[in-house]
Amino acid sequence: MDGFEIGDGVTTVDGPMKGVYGTVVWFYEEKQQLLVRFGASQQMYYAAKELKRWGD
Structure with a gap:
């Protein structure tokens, strides 16, 4: 998963x-x-390059 795991x-x-x-x-x-x-109700799909770890 390009460095990400479920729960990150x-x-x-x-x-x-x-x-x-x-x-x-x-x-x-x-x-x-x-x-x-x-939050509680919004979710979307992203490619790994569109994300960064929280706090980085």
Whole structure:
């Protein structure tokens, strides 16, 4: 999963979710994308290059 694991805290490198804490909840292997959940109800798929670990 390109250095990320289920449960990792992440944020996006740009866009509207930059600076918002998210959690990796699933990996879509066929598309090589990570499902990130922000808060209780919003989640989106991202490529690993679009994410960075929380606190980095």
